[in-house]
Amino acid sequence: MAMIRPLIVDDSVVVRQVLTRLLSDSPEIEVVGSAANGQIGLRKLEALSPNVVILDIHMPIMNGLEMLEQLRVERPDIPVLLFCSLDECHEVAAEAMRLGASDFLAKPRGMDRDLSGPDGLLEKLRNKLRALIGMGTLPSAALSSAAAATAPQPQPPPPRPRPGRTVRPQLVPSIITIGVSTGGPKALEQVIPQLPADLPVPVVIVQHMPPMFTKLLAERLDARSALSVGEGYEGAPVEPGRVWIAPGGYHMEVTGGRGDTRLHLHEGPLENSCRPAVDVLFRSVVDLYGGNTLGVILTGMGQDGLRGSEVIYEAGGRIIAQDEATSTVWGMPGAVTRAGLADRILPLDRVWTEIVTLVRGRPKQPPAVTQPRTGELGC
Secondary structure (H helix, E strand, O other): OOOEOEEEEOOOHHHHHHHHHHHHOOOOEOOOEEEOOHHHHHHHHHHHOOOEEEEOOOOOOOOHHHHHHHHHHHOOOOOEEEEEOHHHHHHHHHHHHHHOOOEEEEOOOOOOOOOOOOOOHHHHHHHHHHHHHOOOOOOOHHHHHHHHHHOOOOOOOOOOOOOOOOOOOOOOOOEEEEEEOOOHHHHHHOOHHHOOOOOOOOEEEEEOOOHHHHHHHHHHHHHHOOOEEEEOOOOOEOOOOEEEEOOOOOEEEEEEEOOEEEEEEEOOOOEOOEOOOHHHHHHHHHHHHHHHEEEEEOOEOOOOOHHHHHHHHHHOOEEEEEOOOOOOOEOHHHHHHHOOOOOEEEOHHHHHHHHHHHHOOOOOOOOOOOOOOOOOOOO
16 A cells, blocks of 8 residues: 655644654554754655655744745655644745645644544544645656545546647637646746736636635735636636636536536546546536637646546647646646647746737637648647
8 A cells, every 4th residue: 555654844842743643543654754844854855755744834944935945946746735823824825825835734722632533633634645645646656556546436548649630720719728736826927917908718727726725826816917816606707807716625617608608616526636627627618618718738746637638639629738847847738748739838938928829819710620630749
């Protein structure tokens, strides 16, 4: 059985001891070590090779946010669970999200009481760690096995790479749908605020994040953007001038007719160990918009969005993938690129200009027909 191997970084001796004791009682968890501050944590990260980090915020010498920022440079693939008081989590959530925190768990008020009951800290922590290890396909075989074990049902193999492409008429997009994960907040901050206020199509986004973070991300982008950016809700109108981000914990789909399109949220089974999942959103967009869909796959672990991109491709839509050099993790865009689905593979600073160019009508929209198309992957 694949093991969950956390490194605990907290300046409290009591917290380190309690977490180590609680987690060590679980046969699936091997606590590889602990550290009293971020500086020691980074050294132990290299020496002990954990596959997840449990991280406090306020610590001497190097605090949690400082460690997180450096960790994302050295190990962008490793999930990080912030373990802080509820007030601390709210205080730093926006910055932690920007730096790449994966999730958070509030510390109980007393660490000396029984925390091992069915509703206690241990069960919450185990569930968080299982979910984080199952987020995407991490490099090690152990993590890949863990991800497979946490998925609700067996997943079909990814599509085989295409040796060539068929020519299709290029339809003018009527909607932009974006999938992104690790490194996403920074990436979205370089794309969404650049889009003009008169963008003639709506934008819908899945960013793998827990609930509190998706709301903060939407607020952060809204404050910086000419477009209206919000966290999606049931029945929200999908229309030009609006950007909707799927709320953490819910799949998001578009439903209705082309004249009255709305968001639909649900708690269906995880896909690719994720909810929200990019594939779920992409499929629903194609069901309604067909080949008038523009899919964008940005930085992220795993391959969520691969099958959804295949659906966009088969419908005659267009797909932009972020390039490897500017991606924090080239998992999701790399999978789409290797499968031969990307029409453009672009550095992050060119993604928004390509979006605007395509939706403003390059080329003119022809009747919906199916005829071969040619082309190569490229920038």
